[in-house]
Amino acid sequence: MTSTPGPPRPEEHGPPAVSPQATAAEREIARVTEPARLLRMSDMVHMLLDEAQGMPLDEGARDQLRHIHLQAIEEIGESVAPELREELERLMPEEPAGLPSQAELRIMQGQLVGWLDGVFQGIKAGLALQQAGARPPHPEGQGHELPDRPRGTGPYL
Template identity: 45%
Template sequence: MNQQATGVAHPRAAVAVTDDEPITDPAKLLRLGGMVKQLLEELHAQPLDAAGRSRLVDAHAATLAEIEATVPAALRAELDEIAPHLRVGAAISDAELRIAQAQLVGWLEGVFQGVQFAMAVGGAGAQPESAGAPDRPSPRSR
């Protein structure tokens, strides 16, 4: 386990995985993303006391677990490498919480953009080649 003095740990090393496994619950991932973003806004609005920091560390850990259960293996490996896992019970500062939440928000926004891009590319490939061209009668119907 890779651990820093700040109380941030990476439970698993990154693994290069290539697969076409889908996101199992996109709506849940969107809800989690909205929650993480709201928590970050609250964290910016006011400093937290020890109980608030503890609660946010617990929420962060639970959110990471839910996200990891929703995304494919390749994204789980990426998330484990990029997003810090805050240790429950460790002394975490407001700044460390803001950074961890901001990293998670940024990563989720990147995932959402990737999904949108994939849908746009997949949708464009599914359209007929003559899309947008006027209908012409076939040579046999003349």
């Protein structure tokens, strides 16, 4: 007796599995499990860094920014595959003892922004590779000629 496919079971939800035969582009794209969430967090982190650059931060603002930074790292970690989460945790500096200075906060935020930009560059590169692989190859010898024009009849040979 064969079973008919039904609605997906709860354990089947989650990020799609990437086969060992997947291209490097597909693997890179699959490393982000929640792209919309990651984009929202990235925009927020960019805005916070811009705001923190242009104003002095009192003790309360530094405490709030530190809290937001730690929460952002946690949210971002939940939006990416485990290997990126481990990389993020490895690269982020340890939280300073006590309240971080303005300079320390800016460095922490800048590092997070740089890491996020790197993730997005990886996705862009993966998409470009995927699109390039999806284009049909040109038949040999037809890539640069105009089909309606006989060869050698124009001002350039």
